[in-house]
Amino acid sequence: MKAFRNLSAILMVCLILALGGVSAQHAPTLTPPTLVPTVPSPDGEALLAESAVARIMREGVVRVGILFNEPPFGELNPRGEVFGFDADLARSMAQTWGLGDNGVQFVQVTRQTAVDMLTSGKVDMLAAALVHRRELDTLIEFSQTYYPSYQAVVVRNGDGATELAHFADRRIGVVMGTPSEIAVAEWQTSAGYGFTVQRYVTLDLAITALNANQVDGVVENVIRLERAISSAPENYRIVDDRVMLEPIAIGIQRQDSRFRNLIDRTLQYLFQTGRLDEIHRDHFNGTDYPAAGFDVWANVGDAPRI
Incomplete structure (x- = not known):
């Protein structure tokens, strides 16, 4: 009997120790657990409420941002009329869409305000001698290139330079704060030779220095x-050797693929019908439209309508 009581006591002690161990394992800690850091996902780009096509259809007019001081692309004459290559191109596009003679509302933009005017919805498109630059792709979208422009070097007649490499150890003039200054900087970076850059306030002063x-x-x-x-x-x-290509395109708001496709089809239609060539002759001293490399889809078809 005594042995039984001793065995019971031993079992009781073991049970208490076991329960105490379990409690110790699950006892609350005063140190809060370390949270796994959550990396916020970037906000998605806001979708357009509607395509510009829907607004144009509803109001019967396309609002075109254009430069008033960039001949031969856009100018404002003393009578208050907007004219130039971009102006006539926009009018021809509106007529193709069936908007009629009063289907274009021109809105003045500048080099500094053009993109903001577009992204804020003050204009539907930019026909403003707008160069398709890579850094703008995050802000707006572009049509296909409708004018293949570029940065070039002018020399005095009789100068022997026929390619960019011939300017090694020579002097290049450029206007401060312009895309030309950027083009020259990229030329310097990529060239395997050096040259001196001299900066001027205006192009007239640079030509005078030349x-x-x-x-x-x-x-x-x-x-x-040329002007x-x-x-x-x-x-x-x-x-002839070009410093930097400057493809000119029409700018529209991002994610408006419906409007972009309409513009591309219309440009190709105007090219096929010869209207682009007519506009070019009117504003570029009777010369032919530079058609080399202009893309035309296989299914352009008849005049695109809104």
Whole structure:
């Protein structure tokens, strides 16, 4: 009997110790658990409430952002009329869509305000000699290229330079704060040779420096160069080798694929019908439209309508 009581006591002690161990394992801790950090997912890009096509259909007019001081693409004449290559292109697009003679509302934009005017919805599209630059792809979308422009170098007639490499250890003039300055910087970075860059406030001052033999060449958009030397073209020559391509396209709001496809089809339709060539002749001294590389889909078909 005594042995039984001793065995019971031993079993009781073992049970208490076992329960105490379990309690110890699950006892609450005063140190809070470490939370797994949550990385917030980036907000998705907001979808458009509606395509610009829907608004144009509803109101019967397309709002076009255009430059008033960029001949031959866009100008405002003394009578208050907007004209130029971009202006006539926009009018032809609106007529193709069936909007009629009053189907375009031109809105003045500048180089500084154009993208903001588009993204804020103040205009439906930009026909403003707008260069398709990679850094703008996160802000707006572009149509296909409708004008293949580029940055070029102008030299004095008689200069022996026929390619960019011939400017090694020479002097290049450029206008400060312009895309040309960016083009020259990229040229310097990629070239395997050096040259001196001299900066000017205006293109006229840079051309004056070229005439005075203070620089050996001036870099600017080829269309602006041709306009700058038009009074005495026999004194200058534009080098064939291009500094940087500047494809000009129409800008629209992001994610509006319906409007972008309509614009691309319309550009191709105007190209096929010869209207682009007519507009180019009107504003580029009777010269043919630079058609090389212009993409045309197999199923463009008849005039695109809204």
